[in-house]
Amino acid sequence: GIIAFSLISVGLVRITGNGPDQKAAAPTVQRSLVFQDQKDGGVRVEDGVTGQTLTVLHGEQGFVRGALRALTRERYSRGIGSAAPFELIARVDGRVTLLDPSTGQRVDLESFGPTNTAEFTRFLAMRPE
Secondary structure: OOOEEEEOOOOOOOOOOOOOOOOOOOEEEEEOEEEEEOOOOOEEEEEOOOOOEEEEEOOOOHHHHHHHHHHHHHHHHOOOOOOOOEEEEEEOOOOEEEEEOOOOEEEEHHHHOHHHHHHHHHHHHOOOO
């Protein structure tokens, strides 16, 4: 079957668990996104509020797949399904976080460089096809 990855961002989210020495900067942009694997190997990206398709990713989007895979691996090890929301958050200090509230795991996207970070940040402003 199709495995759905939902990436939901919620306004006014307060992030905790970032470590004792680092407080999360305020979010500037957050967006609700749903990622769905397709039979042809593509990944459909939908607006999580309207359900409209924003784009379909193909094999070249390895970083997006890898970041999602890293978080879903932890979910499966804890018996958490793929329907639980993720949050994609761009912050005032330039950091971009992909957070899984269901496990507390996160990927700090900017640590992988601007090209990889842009694979996610472009979804924040994307309009339906």
